[in-house]
Amino acid sequence: MVVRIRLARFGCRNRPFYRVMAADSRSPRDGKHLEVLGYYNPLPGKDGGKRMGLKFDRVKYWLSVGAQPSDPVQRILFRAGLLPPPPMLAMARKGGPRDRHPIHPMTGRPLDLEGVTVVNDSNVPEGGAEEPVSEE
DSSP: OOEEEEEEEEEETTEEEEEEEEEETTSOTTSOOSEEEEEEEOSOOTTSSOEEEEOHHHHHHHHHTTOEEOHHHHHHHHHHTSSOOOOOEEESSTTSOEEEEEBOTTTOOBOOOTTOOOOSOTTSOTTSSOOOOOOO
């Protein structure tokens, strides 16, 4: 049985409310679940922020036994400080090649990596720069 940590939708039309659930990957979105791990309300409250609540100890337990978070839950757990940032790549244009510069997960802007050394990059040849080919 593959356990996923995912969102189950509650609330009315145009007023979504989600519960963070640990569920079998084969069960439907709003179907049977193993445990409720928290909630997420994407609508801004009176203070203007989104609201979420998590049972940190239970989320850590499910992650330790191999539960896989869905993409939205992975972003929620990153914002809560339970997971490292998900890998993000920027696209230069739609359908085009991806830009390999890392993106800041909170702002979505490219990171400035001046002064940062990249270790063990397999795309760069041993000499550092390509040697020009002379035509004879």
